[in-house]
Amino acid sequence: MDVVDTRCGYVAIVGRPNVGKSTLLNHLVGYRISAIVNKPQTTRTNVRGIVTQDNYQVIFTDTPGIHHDSKTLMNKTLNIAAVAALDSVDAVVMLVEGLKWTAEDDLVLKRVEHMSCPVFLLINKVDRIVEKDRLFSYIEAVKEKRNFAEIFPISATKGINTKELLVKLKPILPFSEYAYDEDSITDQTLRSICSEVVREQLMDQLHQELPYSTAVHIEKFEEMPHRVDIDATIWVGKARQKGMVIGKKGQTLKRVGTTARIILEELLEKKVVLKTFVKVEENWQNNPKHLGDLGIITR
Numbered sequence: 001m002d003v004v005d006t007r008c009g010y011v012a013i014v015g016r017p018n019v020g021k022s023t024l025l026n027h028l029v030g031y032r033i034s035a036i037v038n039k040p041q042t043t044r045t046n047v048r049g050i051v052t053q054d055n056y057q058v059i060f061t062d063t064p065g066i067h068h069d070s071k072t073l074m075n076k077t078l079n080i081a082a083v084a085a086l087d088s089v090d091a092v093v094m095l096v097e098g099l100k101w102t103a104e105d106d107l108v109l110k111r112v113e114h115m116s117c118p119v120f121l122l123i124n125k126v127d128r129i130v131e132k133d134r135l136f137s138y139i140e141a142v143k144e145k146r147n148f149a150e151i152f153p154i155s156a157t158k159g160i161n162t163k164e165l166l167v168k169l170k171p172i173l174p175f176s177e178y179a180y181d182e183d184s185i186t187d188q189t190l191r192s193i194c195s196e197v198v199r200e201q202l203m204d205q206l207h208q209e210l211p212y213s214t215a216v217h218i219e220k221f222e223e224m225p226h227r228v229d230i231d232a233t234i235w236v237g238k239a240r241q242k243g244m245v246i247g248k249k250g251q252t253l254k255r256v257g258t259t260a261r262i263i264l265e266e267l268l269e270k271k272v273v274l275k276t277f278v279k280v281e282e283n284w285q286n287n288p289k290h291l292g293d294l295g296i297i298t299r
């Protein structure tokens, strides 16, 4: 029998909304594959990010934030997706925001309660904590919550302690061939990364409830030697929201389009021509067909 000297394993990143799961994934992979916005429920599907180095490969899954609110089919689907990601993983990384512990963090803890694999607790956003003494007492308090394999403070934006996370994960990964090519970084298609970039900019620019009732579908993705043409349709739930997305004299949509285009050009390393269209579909968050088209549920 051949002896395999490489390690390869699966690690799920879970946590309540807005704690920084996608930021951590993008930082680890070194590439913008998952949308980051300072609003809850940004991530809508499980996104894989792959790190391959020093004879090991970790396949991280960034999940939608686990939350109480289950009003729409989309909300329910987000929670189901996050929990499904916990199936047959080698380790779980649970993220919390230092120095908080909310009822939703308890909900996440409940979801990982019966897991037999190591569960790491990562206390994120420590760059914001001025009084380090308070961090020590916080760590003491969270130790009581569960038998965590490791507890450590990190900053996903500043990269504090993130290398240490990989070091601690390595021995947990089983000896195995790599599941993905050494240079793979994600399971996402370029189309879906592009739609996420547009949605990220939309969520960033729009206010109140509107971000949650938008979705982006890439209708056209045409790659040429020196240019990529992309047509993106932005779906909104109500007719009046269309005007809000477009904005006064088209200013909002223009801003979204310009920033998204700049990010996409950097990502694709080519000139990008991005066209955006806004369409209304009442109640799309409860329409299984529509959620399927957007990749939020699989059919």
Ligand SMILES: Nc1nc2c(ncn2[C@@H]2O[C@H](COP(=O)(O)OP(=O)(O)OP(=O)(O)O)[C@@H](O)[C@H]2O)c(=O)[nH]1
Pocket (backbone or CB within 6 Å): 015, 016, 017, 018, 019, 020, 021, 022, 023, 024, 035, 036, 037, 038, 039, 040, 041, 042, 043, 044, 063, 064, 065, 066, 124, 125, 126, 127, 128, 154, 155, 156, 157, 158
């Ligand atoms: N100061 C600071 N902010 C952070 C850090 N990590 C993430 N953030 C910010 O927290 C906000 C939410 O980050 P996301 O990565 O989108 O959070 P998430 O957990 O994926 O959120 P959902 O997808 O909605 O569940 C963004 O504004 C990030 O810039 C950190 O280490 N320090």
Ligand SMILES: [Mg+2]
Pocket (backbone or CB within 6 Å): 021, 022, 023, 034, 035, 036, 042, 043, 062, 063, 064, 065
């Ligand atoms: Mg996210």
